[in-house]
Amino acid sequence: MIREAGLEALKKAGLGPGDIDGIFIGHFNGGFLRQDFSASLASLAVPEFRHTPAVRLENACATGSAAIWAALDAIESGRIKRGLVLGFEKMNTLPSHEIGQTLLRCSYVREEGETPGGFAGVFGSIAGEYFERYGDQSDALAMIAAKNHKNGTVNPYVHLRKDFGFEFCRNPSEKNPVVASPLKRSDCSMVSDGAAALVIEPNTSRSLEGPSVRWRSRAQINDFLPLSQRDRTCFEGASRAWKSALKLAELRLEELDFVETHDCFTIAELLEYEAMGLAEQGQGARGVSEGLT
Template sequence: MTRAASHARPLITGWGHSVFGKHPETSLAGLIAPVVRDALDRSGVDPSDIDEVYLGHFNSGLLPLGFPSSLVLEGEPELWGVPATRVENACASGSAAVHQGLRAIRSGDARHVLVVGAEKMTHAPAAQVGAALLGADGDVAGHPSTTGFAGRFAEVAEEYQHRHGPIEDDLARIAAKSHRNAVRNPYAQLRKDLGEEFCGTVSERNPTVAGILRRTDCSPVSDGAAALVLSAEPSGTAATEPVVVSGWGQANDFLPAAKRDPLAFAATELAITRALDRAGVTRAQLDLAEVHDCFTIAELILYELLGLTPRGEGRRAIREGWVTPDGVLPVNVSGGLKSKGHPVGATGVSQHVIAAMQLTGTAGEMQLPRAHTALVQNMGGLGIANYASVLTAGTG
């Protein structure tokens, strides 16, 4: 039976989240299973009522299995027979899966959708991981590289310095903030407050990785999984009040670097604007943002895309404390990709889960005193595949 398209905003009714980090004894299926069970249990939605499943998973040759969609059934056998689809869009694979679920809800084809993001990475040698990730770059995919994606973002950082002046100390401030925030996140991979001096000093423990980027400027290689349930209506037996997905936006940029200004991240900004416009929310009304800080230079530029400062002045946001938990717009209270970890397919789903925790007052030590409206921003490649979501507390 065909259902009528829903004009209500989709809801996040439940979620699950693994600890990100190194899990050498746990398979991809083993990462997925517990977060699936947790998401279903928290949502109060019976597995028999799930209409579709989307799994965000990048892989890019890191695992021999390139066909993981039915691994979700290992977490809940009662999902047998439910349509399940693997979604891939580089480092935005998780949010790509979330947005597919949103479309299913909005179209009326589904009342409840299970979305999972997962990645298994730490078993692979560094060279293999680097090559896999560079498969998301149109200019260097398949070519030898000693610096991987760090080299690509180092070029962005160097161009930023060329146009706007030195930023190494500011990147260290961003890294230190991320580590400080991650201490309060039980799901984070790097839970140690390293301080600005350590993050800003090249040393044996914090070597230069590429250009001006040090190890502390780079997100780690991670294993992990996260899951959430999207619903067309609230569940009477959910563990918390639902969170409304009030806006969403997606935008793609040209793949060849020659067709893009390296500092513009124009399609990233467009995705954010589309999500805010759909939600009827201004940047000034946001209470927090979970953004794609795969490297500290990415977060610095995102301060500008979020409207905190004009272009070229993003350093003001970190220098003046605007993006700390007690600042004007707390950014990456979770520690972000930089310190929470970046299991590629899981990242976008994780960002939505962390934001939902904040909006329901269930974020534990990470909890902000005021959290009503949140922005999630996730991108694949150098600002190529871009997704943004606006989440609000309550049932809409």
């Protein structure tokens, strides 16, 4: 996976392995693989990277963002000219019941490590508290799930290219059981093996095969890990990050044409609507019900 994603990114950038000055690998692992020291795997996948500096970054659900952040720092400092960012996970090495337990390492294990339902149970509890405070949001979560599955049908790289529709996502069934109340299977991201890569460099006049984007701003905000120390129905850290990034970019939210946001569970996407300012707290459902997303 590393080789395929990395070489494809280099090809689209019109570059070869010898043009890369540093490799930044985002890899959570957390016990999915016995093999650690992920930075060393780039040269096994592409032998030409044998002596290219490589580092591995892990930051739970923001692991990929952390790798990009580090690559941008290295380039902006002038230490390197071009960086290759690689992200990969291999999750299907474990039985299903162990996968949820492994992902719980992204939570505060001392307090949340025994949560029934694994990591889905953590977000199920978040959804349950949100429902208690703001009312049943099952329709909104089903609309989010249906929207995302439909979007996936036009992406050749997704795990499951199938439009399930609102009714399937809204109602529990044998094929869509409750995983961690009130979350059903369709509310949960899939367990997948995959890899992605991108090349980051200063502006170039070189002809490119693939799409390119320019970086306008970036922001990172942390928050307390234990849910007991924060309002679990509000992504305050994400809200602060959005405000900071928009300010640095000198943009308003309504000027954006496209947003790709983290949606490990549908309740997370709903809370992101509120964090980015698309809806007031407690009214995240408007983001999808009014066709804003």
